[in-house]
Amino acid sequence: MIEWSDTEIAIRDAIRDFVEKEVRPHVDALESGEMLPYPIIRKLFSTFGIDAMALDGFKKAIEKERAGAGEAEEPTSEPSAGGGDESMQLLLSMELCKANMGLTAAMGVSLGLSAGTIMSRGTIEQKERWVPDLLTFNKVGAWAITEPNSGSDAFGGMTTTVRAKGDGYLLNGEKTFITNGPYADTVVVYAKLDDGTDLDKRRRPVLTFVLDSGLDGFTQSKPFKKMGIHSSPTGQLFFSDVYLDADRLLGDPNGAGAQDGRASARANFVTERVGIAAMSLGVIEECLRLCIDYAKTRELWGQRIGDFQLIQLKLANMEVARINVENMVMRTVEQRRAGKTPTLAEASAMKYYASQAATEVAMEAVQLFGGNGYMTEYRVEQLARDAKSLMIYAGSNEVQITHIARDLLS
Amino acid sequence: MNIVVCVKQVPDTWAEKRLSDSDKTVDREGVEGVMNELDEYAVEEALRIKEAGGDGTVTVLTMGPDKAVETIRKALSMGADQAVHVVDDALHGSDALATSNALAKALGTIEYDLVILGVESTDARMSVIPAMLAERTGAAQLTFARKVEVSGTTVKIERQTDTGYDVVEASTPAIVSVVEKINEPRYPSFKGIMAAKKKPLTTLTIADAGVDGGSVGLAGSGTEVAEFAARPPKQAGQIVKDEGDGGAKLAEFLASQKLV
Ligand SMILES: Cc1cc2nc3c(=O)[nH]c(=O)nc-3n(C[C@H](O)[C@H](O)[C@H](O)COP(=O)(O)OP(=O)(O)OC[C@H]3O[C@@H](n4cnc5c(N)ncnc54)[C@H](O)[C@@H]3O)c2cc1C
Numbered sequence: 001m002i003e004w005s006d007t008e009i010a011i012r013d014a015i016r017d018f019v020e021k022e023v024r025p026h027v028d029a030l031e032s033g034e035m036l037p038y039p040i041i042r043k044l045f046s047t048f049g050i051d052a053m054a055l056d057g058f059k060k061a062i063e064k065e066r067a068g069a070g071e072a073e074e075p076t077s078e079p080s081a082g083g084g085d086e087s088m089q090l091l092l093s094m095e096l097c098k099a100n101m102g103l104t105a106a107m108g109v110s111l112g113l114s115a116g117t118i119m120s121r122g123t124i125e126q127k128e129r130w131v132p133d134l135l136t137f138n139k140v141g142a143w144a145i146t147e148p149n150s151g152s153d154a155f156g157g158m159t160t161t162v163r164a165k166g167d168g169y170l171l172n173g174e175k176t177f178i179t180n181g182p183y184a185d186t187v188v189v190y191a192k193l194d195d196g197t198d199l200d201k202r203r204r205p206v207l208t209f210v211l212d213s214g215l216d217g218f219t220q221s222k223p224f225k226k227m228g229i230h231s232s233p234t235g236q237l238f239f240s241d242v243y244l245d246a247d248r249l250l251g252d253p254n255g256a257g258a259q260d261g262r263a264s265a266r267a268n269f270v271t272e273r274v275g276i277a278a279m280s281l282g283v284i285e286e287c288l289r290l291c292i293d294y295a296k297t298r299e300l301w302g303q304r305i306g307d308f309q310l311i312q313l314k315l316a317n318m319e320v321a322r323i324n325v326e327n328m329v330m331r332t333v334e335q336r337r338a339g340k341t342p343t344l345a346e347a348s349a350m351k352y353y354a355s356q357a358a359t360e361v362a363m364e365a366v367q368l369f370g371g372n373g374y375m376t377e378y379r380v381e382q383l384a385r386d387a388k389s390l391m392i393y394a395g396s397n398e399v400q401i402t403h404i405a406r407d408l409l410s
Numbered sequence: 411m412n413i414v415v416c417v418k419q420v421p422d423t424w425a426e427k428r429l430s431d432s433d434k435t436v437d438r439e440g441v442e443g444v445m446n447e448l449d450e451y452a453v454e455e456a457l458r459i460k461e462a463g464g465d466g467t468v469t470v471l472t473m474g475p476d477k478a479v480e481t482i483r484k485a486l487s488m489g490a491d492q493a494v495h496v497v498d499d500a501l502h503g504s505d506a507l508a509t510s511n512a513l514a515k516a517l518g519t520i521e522y523d524l525v526i527l528g529v530e531s532t533d534a535r536m537s538v539i540p541a542m543l544a545e546r547t548g549a550a551q552l553t554f555a556r557k558v559e560v561s562g563t564t565v566k567i568e569r570q571t572d573t574g575y576d577v578v579e580a581s582t583p584a585i586v587s588v589v590e591k592i593n594e595p596r597y598p599s600f601k602g603i604m605a606a607k608k609k610p611l612t613t614l615t616i617a618d619a620g621v622d623g624g625s626v627g628l629a630g631s632g633t634e635v636a637e638f639a640a641r642p643p644k645q646a647g648q649i650v651k652d653e654g655d656g657g658a659k660l661a662e663f664l665a666s667q668k669l670v
Contacts, residue, residue, distance in 0.1 A: 006483075007604055007606075010487060011603050047596075047599070048598075049599035049600055053600060088600060
């Protein structure tokens with residue numbers, strides 16, 4: 001596959017139209033925090049029927065699982081939350097990132113990570129309890145693994161713990177840098193099981209729970225101030241003796257899945273990393289579009305700056321980045337169509353390369369625009385601040401490198 | 411109620427438009443084509459009338475080159491049921507007179523009660539096709555509608571005027587042209603976009619539509635572009651400094667430009 005199909009282009013154009021009319025006019029309000037991202041995401045979903053399609057897909061997946069129940073104890077391994085065609089989601093991420101990456105982050109975490117984890121690990125009852133509202137964005141989801149002292153070393157260093165209490169569990173600890181944390185209704189939380197044995201803390205089992213906002217002892221902080229993706233609220237979660245009924249433990253308590261939060265988190269890695277490549281492509285395409293226009297219209301010494309070779313070098317480097325990242329994204333779309341999935345090492349390589357390329361391109365875009373580039377009005381400074389986040393979350397780029405190397409050297 | 415919506419693919423509204431040197435027609439190569447904006451309102455109105463009535467079909471009618479099929483797809487993805495595309499090299503260069511002739515003939519191949527179109531296209535801006543179509547088909551002419559109400563075989567519109575509106579009523583078949591005020595066009599849903607490709611699309615040559623080759627194209631047109639020139643570059647504006655007489659000076663300027 002070398003390019004999008006007619007239908008995909010029509011979808012892309014429709015999204016562009018929406019972004020032009022419904023997102024761009026609100027970018028300042030979204031960035032200042034005056035406006036939350038959720039109403040726009042909801043409008044996006046209802047406008048294009050994404051919610052209805054996702055619910056349809058959800059119903060079918062549940063029916064299929066019911067029909068297959070009995071013989072297949074394994075939970076469905078389908079990582080997608082039923083949001084439809086993969087390429088549609090990639091196009092959505094790309095196009096939203098051009099105007100406002102925070103929207104993609106808020107949407108992606110709620111659907112991909114929060115609903116995605118419940119969908120791939122939960123029991124039928126748990127899916128029916130939490131997933132439909134997340135798919136329609138009636139409810140906002142968060143996914144919490146990172147802690148103040150454990151990010152890259154999330155599982156080993158995790159200090160949030162659960163202990164058995166009555167028929168359920170008692171949760172204590174805190175999480176940080178949680179996308180949608182301040183406003184989430186449904187939160188997937190990872191915690192270490194403290195069962196009183198003297199097993200090394202680093203090796204204790206990690207369990208996955210689903211919390212609703214408002215539970216006793218569960219506090220959600222205000223949003224952090226941060227460098228970019230301002231429209232995506234990021235915050236802390238605090239758990240102080242939060243009592244969790246047993247049915248909040250994700251998965252069949254007697255199945256293997258429930259004891260293995262590590263695998264549940266890792267299951268998201270490939271999809272998430274491919275998603276980052278698509279977001280990067282959005283940033284690169286937008287920077288290139290803005291820069292070409294500026295290079296043609298800004299005149300100095302009686303000629304357009306596009307005639308200067310140093311400006312041409314910047315444009316050429318951006319084009320190289322665009323072609324590379326586009327090829328990576330297209331390759332995965334084609335793989336998925338053939339029923340294949342990129343390996344973890346491949347997805348990590350894409351995430352590593354694409355996020356760095358997007359950040360470099362966006363910084364060069366600021367440079368190409370000169371003083372205007374440093375001014376908010378010209379939007380490239382926002383793209384640069386937003387792009388930088390791609391190198392940190394979904395596994396920092398240094399961690400991606402370790403995943404690639406581990407695979408190469410194994 | 412069966413409704414036909416006429417839509418046209420035009421060069422992107424924001425793109426720089428050119429006439430080709432050889433035959434002085436709009437250069438459609440190399441510029442992105444989009445659905446004429448007002449036609450989106452026409453499609454929306456047709457869909458609303460159909461949805462309110464609960465039955466009938468909405469057929470998209472386009473005359474244009476192969477590429478115009480993109481615009482047809484857009485209308486289908488918004489929810490229209492089927493489409494007719496009149497495409498023939500002989501149509502190239504048709505003016506309003508010739509276009510209305512071909513469209514009227516194509517309409518003859520479709521069953522309809524109502525034809526809805528935008529009041530003008532952004533490339534030619536003649537605004538005469540609706541009236542010409544009414545004349546050629548013998549249907550009632552309801553133009554510049556900012557509101558349309560259908561009950562049974564009666565169509566009532568509010569016709570936008572400079573000072574307000576007139577209420578005009580006719581019975582079907584009728585040709586209705588709509589202004590931007592009429593509604594807020596919907597976005598196509600993703601499902602609609604995916605379904606559009608599978609909807610019936612009939613392609614007609616001029617022979618299929620029963621159009622005489624001599625009555626369309628450059629040769630069959632009643633008007634001709636004699637000459638054209640690029641728009642002169644923007645002049646520097648005139649700055650009025652307010653020294654107590656700013657208001658008077660502004661009024662003078664506006665009067666001198668015949669703007670007041
Ligand atoms: C905007 C934003 C949104 C986020 N959203 C979420 C969310 O929704 N849910 C969630 O759980 N988390 C979220 N995170 C957290 C994110 O996943 C972590 O910040 C990230 O994994 C890095 O962890 P850390 O911040 O603890 O950095 P650290 O792990 O402390 O890393 C510090 C530095 O050391 C490097 N490093 C770490 N390990 C190695 C190694 N083995 N070799 C070489 N270098 C290494 C890192 O790359 C980094 O440069 C978010 C973060 C941000 C910025």
